[in-house]
Amino acid sequence: MAKELPYFKFEPNQWENGNIQMLSREDKGLFIDLCSMYWSRLGDLPLKLAIQKLCAGNATALNPLCDDKIIEVLDGNIFIKFLSEQLNEFEDTSKQNSKNAKEGWEKRRKLKAESERNATASNPQCENDAIREDEIKENKINNNLNPINWDALLKFFNTTTNKKCRVVSIKAKNQFNARLKDGFTKEDIFKAIKNCYNDDWHIKNNHQYLTLEFISRADKLDKFSQIESINTSTTTNQKAMKYDD
DSSP states (O other): OOOOSSSSOOOOHHHHHSSGGGSSSHHHHHHHHHHHHHHHTTTTTTTHHHHHHHTTTTTTTTTTHHHHSSSEETTTEEEOOHHHHHHHHHHHHHHHHHHHHHHHHHHHHHHHHHHHHHHHTHHHHHHHHHHHHHHHHHHHHHHHSSOOHHHHHHHHHHHHHHHOOOOOOOHHHHHHHHHHHHOOHHHHHHHHHHHHHTHHHHHOOOOOOOOHHTSSSSHHHHHHHHHHHSSSTOOOOGGGGGGGG
16 A cells, blocks of 8 residues: 555645644644544554654653544544545545456356356266366355445444444455455454454463454464364344345
C-alpha cells in the first residue's frame, strides 16, 4: 500500500477553519505526527504506542486533541476519522479491481476446463473424474472469493469472547483477506476464534491478547484452526453466527 498510496489528502480550508486552530502549536504538531503514524500503520495505532513514541510516556498529552474531538480513542486504539475514510475508500477501490481480475480469471479457467473435458470425451470415466475435480476446486474457489461480512464477523467475535470491539481494523481485514488467498476458509477463521478463546494460556491471561489482529496472523490462524476442539462447552451457536452469509 505504501507504494500505491504514499500520502493522504490534506484540505487547507478544513485545517484553517477547524477546531484544531483553537489548540497550541505543540498540539498541532502532535496531531500531524499522529496522522503520519496512523497512515503508515494503515489505521492500526494503539493508544499506548502513540503515548510512548510521540508523547514520551505522558498520557495527558493527547487530552486536548481528544477533548476537541480532533481524535477519538476506541477500544484502546486511536481513531482519526478523515484518514480512516480515505483508507476505506482506497480499500473499496482495491476490492473492485481484485473482483474484476478474479472474474476474468474465472472465465478463462472455465474455458480451459471445458476444453479439457472435450479432449477426454472419448473416455467417460476420465471425463467424469475431471468434472468432479473441477467442481470441487470451483466450490473451494467460490467460497473464498465471497467477501467476508465484517459486521457479522465482529458480532461473532464479540459474542464468543465477551469483548466489546466496535470495528474491524484495516490491518485485520487485510490479514484475513490474505489468509483466504493462502487457502484458509471462513470456517477455519470461525474455528480458530473459538479454540483460541478456550485455550488455557489465553484464559490465564484473561484473553487480553485475543484480538482480531492476533487471530488473523498466518501462524495463529494455522495453529488454532488445526485443533479439533479445545472445549465443546462454548455456548455460541455456529449455524446462527455464520458470518459469510
